[in-house]
Amino acid sequence: MPQERHPGEPEPSATDDRPASRPVRRQRADGRRNQARLLEAAFAAFAEHGVSVSVREIARRAGVSTGTFSRHFPTKEELFKAVVLNRIEQLVQRADELAADNDPATAFFTFFAVLVEESTADHAVGDALSSAGFDIQAAASTANRDFGNALRGLLVRAQQAGAVRQDVDTADVKALVVGCLARERDGLDDAARQRMISIACHGLRACSRAETSEARGDSSHITP
Amino acid sequence: MPQERHPGEPEPSATDDRPASRPVRRQRADGRRNQARLLEAAFAAFAEHGVSVSVREIARRAGVSTGTFSRHFPTKEELFKAVVLNRIEQLVQRADELAADNDPATAFFTFFAVLVEESTADHAVGDALSSAGFDIQAAASTANRDFGNALRGLLVRAQQAGAVRQDVDTADVKALVVGCLARERDGLDDAARQRMISIACHGLRACSRAETSEARGDSSHITP
Amino acid sequence: MPQERHPGEPEPSATDDRPASRPVRRQRADGRRNQARLLEAAFAAFAEHGVSVSVREIARRAGVSTGTFSRHFPTKEELFKAVVLNRIEQLVQRADELAADNDPATAFFTFFAVLVEESTADHAVGDALSSAGFDIQAAASTANRDFGNALRGLLVRAQQAGAVRQDVDTADVKALVVGCLARERDGLDDAARQRMISIACHGLRACSRAETSEARGDSSHITP
Amino acid sequence: MPQERHPGEPEPSATDDRPASRPVRRQRADGRRNQARLLEAAFAAFAEHGVSVSVREIARRAGVSTGTFSRHFPTKEELFKAVVLNRIEQLVQRADELAADNDPATAFFTFFAVLVEESTADHAVGDALSSAGFDIQAAASTANRDFGNALRGLLVRAQQAGAVRQDVDTADVKALVVGCLARERDGLDDAARQRMISIACHGLRACSRAETSEARGDSSHITP
DNA sequence: TATGAATGAGTTTTCATTCAT
DNA sequence: GATGAATGAAAACTCATTCAT
CATH class of the missing domain: 1.10.10.60 (Homeodomain-like)
Structure with missing residues (x-):
């Protein structure tokens, strides 16, 4: 047979x-x-x-x-890791290209958009970023570190250029990507995706009042 | 007996x-x-x-x-639905109270913060909102609709008051909540949580440039 | 269903x-x-x-x-261990009874016969004694040690009584049991089983020539 | 080409x-x-x-x-059979040589020792003789019959010479070989191997009392 | 002819669900 | 109504065998 x-x-x-x-x-x-x-x-x-x-x-x-x-x-875990690592490698390469070809702010915000767009309909990366299921952190540490480094590089340069809030870290950025991807659940057409990216990037932008309020620990982001 | x-x-x-x-x-x-x-x-x-x-x-x-x-x-799914519905009912009630006691903007942004804070360390609601695993959407439709209505009420009033971008819908808001919760993966202390809320709320705020750019479909949110 | x-x-x-x-x-x-x-x-x-x-x-x-x-x-291994331990416990008890009720030689040789007879059609114990498959040695160590001790007790007493060759150890005895059980492969009727027991016990008996020859390392057991 | x-x-x-x-x-x-x-x-x-x-x-x-x-x-079974047959052929040849060059008793007892010594550290033959796993009996019948014949020849001649108990058959002898090999499980150094051979051969030797008792079906091999 | 990738029936183990007590 | 033993349909993984190259 x-x-x-x-x-x-x-x-x-x-x-x-x-x-x-x-x-x-x-x-x-x-x-x-x-x-x-x-x-x-x-x-x-x-x-x-x-x-x-x-x-x-x-x-x-x-x-x-x-x-x-x-x-x-x-093992299945091995395949999952391979899929994620494969994905991450591509993203790291993309980050390097963007960093080489653009000013800091454009590089960072474009990479954010890329992360969302490339990962749309891709729960694998979503799950990976949110660590659902397996602990890829350990085994995938190399590529993951590379990814973290690449993202950090873009972020820090954008912050130094005054384009992004100083208090933001890479975990915040990754969480926002997950948020944009989460929009998919209710139907993520291109307009919605762009809107989510817009909202997230707008939120990340340096904004004296937001950061100042945060520093003071008050709730001015809530009150009008 | x-x-x-x-x-x-x-x-x-x-x-x-x-x-x-x-x-x-x-x-x-x-x-x-x-x-x-x-x-x-x-x-x-x-x-x-x-x-x-x-x-x-x-x-x-x-x-x-x-x-x-x-x-x-x-079934297990039934219990999961019950848990989520129970949770949602509480949130709907909270939304109603906020709407009754506050101005539109404060009500909306406070509810956003409540969603994030109440759901922290609560993967159940997180999973529910992101539909991981079961499809509660269908069966939980009643309470879910109630929740959607409550959130929509707060959102629309805040938009009418000019405090939130006009193009945002409830799905966007829910996705941002998921994003804030996703921050937890990398350790969500109170400072990080407040920062995420701040970023998200800031991104949601009415901002002539952001909305205009979105309407034109360009990428001005990326360029500095 | x-x-x-x-x-x-x-x-x-x-x-x-x-x-x-x-x-x-x-x-x-x-x-x-x-x-x-x-x-x-x-x-x-x-x-x-x-x-x-x-x-x-x-x-x-x-x-x-x-x-x-x-x-x-x-696990399957767990069951196998349970089966073997159960068996061994019974045998240990039997050894104790024999030691209490008989003279050293009778106790030992009867126990040998019991081992063979009780284990006939019982590859489980056979496999256990010959360690085929799992390593029960480790986990079953307690009961196994008990068994070893019981057998050793009978053997030493029989040797002290001059009924069994001085150079024999418990591993030899166990191996002979396995040998008797191996006879089963070619059809082990009662006569054959008794004959095997007879041969083995006869071989174990104190016999000046056999032991002397062994001590000298020659091959007199081969020559007539 | x-x-x-x-x-x-x-x-x-x-x-x-x-x-x-x-x-x-x-x-x-x-x-x-x-x-x-x-x-x-x-x-x-x-x-x-x-x-x-x-x-x-x-x-x-x-x-x-x-x-x-x-x-x-x-099939794997086929290879296993080939291995065993190959082995058996060698042993048959050895038996023939021994029969040609020695008196009946020496030939038989030496062949017994050869069987044990050649098969030490050779689970293949051990497993084969004890039929663990496959049933080679059927398929390997030809060479197996040859082996049986060779062993029987040596045995019968030794019995006719009065060197071996009359009631022993070839299956008994094979079982004793397995027993000697089983000693290996607990560490079969050369001394232990020679002792096992000594015990087995001693048990096989003609011994009026043992055979008589066996004929009468009593248990004199147990009592001192 | 030798290769080694592909096969698929087989194994052990897990777990949501059922049901006699 | 509560219990928890029993169920059996999964699951992941193994391995002797087949077959295209």
Whole structure:
């Protein structure tokens, strides 16, 4: 009973938006291909159902068996980490590019928008940032530290340029990204996403009254 | 054998899982007590471990068996809904009080702060708002609608008073609350919580430039 | 779909050689009963198939689900240990009785025969003695030590009485038991079992020539 | 591409998994080499870990892939049988040599010692003799019968010479070998091994009292 | 022919739910 | 009404075997 296809799985062509010009056969060359498909399928599955999605479902989406899953990633946690690390690496690279090509304020606020836009429909990163489920903190520490450093670099430069409140730290920024992503639950069309970004960035901007009030510990942000 | 059953009195409806509509009996006293203990225990358990906490753990905290759990709440999802609805009812009441006692802006921003503060260390509501796990949206629609209405009332009045951006809707506000709660992941001391509230409220405030830019769809919130 | 009986499992009465005068219902009182049935079923299953027998098979024999299995014994290893410990306790008790009621030689040789006879068709103990599969040595150390002590007591007394070779130790004796049990593979009727016991006990008996030859390291046991 | 296939030559039979019957080719040289390496590796692996060692581990030791494994031995059981048969053939040859060069008693007792010594640290044969795991009895019947015959020949001659108890059969002897090997579990140094052999051989020796008692079915081997 | 990726039935364990007591 | 033992359908992971390259 060889090479049996998962029932209910559409032919790969339907969901296959990658180069697609590969021969019908699999194997050897497809070792790496399957790994990539698993990463993609896992990314989508985590995005849709969160970390609790079953290995079987991920394998089904990737069009492979659970055995193949285990060959490539010894545990589900391992795959999750791989997905997140993959994601984070991309973001770090993006941060570096923005820092190189823009003034501090533009770099920071653009990166914030990128974080939200790239992570839309991506609960995986959302879950990762909010640490839901696994503790990726430990194992993913390297890439995570890189990400923290990249974000901190952008933030500090923007603060030094006077564009962002002095009292803000990177955890605040990450939390605001999660907030923007949370808007998705009620339907996150492009207008809503842009509005959320606008609100968050506006809130982050240096604003003498806000910061001063905070320093005094009063509630002037509430009273008109 | 106290308070024996009156003959001829109809059995409580089999499908009626609202003990409140049953006649006053001794058994009901235990029943209600256990139901309340379960709600409390579930609230705490969900708050600590999220929706994935086991029924056994909840029952253990409440000091009852899992069988008693199932008697009161046919499914775990049902209990979760009950916990969230219970919470939402409290919040709706709070919103009404604030609306009655304060000017529109103060009422709205204070309610925002209340949402964040009351929900801190309360993953149950956090998960509920972000719908992690179950889809409470559908079943909890009644109380949820009440909550939506209450929040909308405060929001609209604040907008009419010119204190909040005109383009903001309730989903935006809820997402910002989630964002503030997300800060907790990296350690949410009181200073951080107040700072997050300050940032969010500041972002929500009417700000001619921000709203104008949004209306034009440009990215002026990014450029300095 | 409650209380479903395992297909292929005969009604309990067929295999039920215990008191049998219990009501048809199960539960509560049957908690302990099921534990006992699991122990027995496991004993038989391990005896037939060795430690590699599946949990499912054991549960099927006991007429319970795998879930019930796990309720009583967190892991398969735990059950195996329980089976072996249970067995060892019985044997230790038997050793004590024999030591109290007989002269040293009779006590020792009778205990040897008991070990073989009680362990016939019992690969569980066989496997345990030969440590196949799990390492019960560690966890079962207490009962195992008791067993070792009991056996050593009998052996030393028999040696002091001049009935057993001075150079024999308990490991030798255990190995000979395993040897007698190994005879079973080719069909161990009562005559064969008695013959094996006879051979082994005869080999263990004090015999100046055998021991002397051993002491000199020569091979006189081979030459005629 | 060396030694290309002669056209018209029939394909090797699909069901023929004995490469030895194939025509002599260069490929076959590799094939036989790999087969030999697999046998050796399997022997060592079985000896170390018993029958439960994984195919992957055996292939790794042999320096081949699992695919190559399966090419040479359709199933793991098949390899195990091959290993055991291989071993048995050697032993049969040894038995023949001993029978030719020695008096009956020396031949028999020496062969017994050889069995134990050769099988020490060799769980493969041990497991085979005790049938742990697979049932090699059936499939390995040919070589096994040869082994049985060889052992029987030595035994009968020794019995006719009056050196061994008349009531002993080959199964008894094999069981005693297993017993000697079982001593290994508790540390089988050379002294212990020689002692076990001494005990077993002493037990096997003709001894009027032992055999008489056995014939009468009493328990004189127990009483002093 | 050798490779090693893919398979999928198998394993043990968990847990929400049911039900006899 | 409360109990908690029993259930069985999941889950993640393993591994002997198959097959495209």
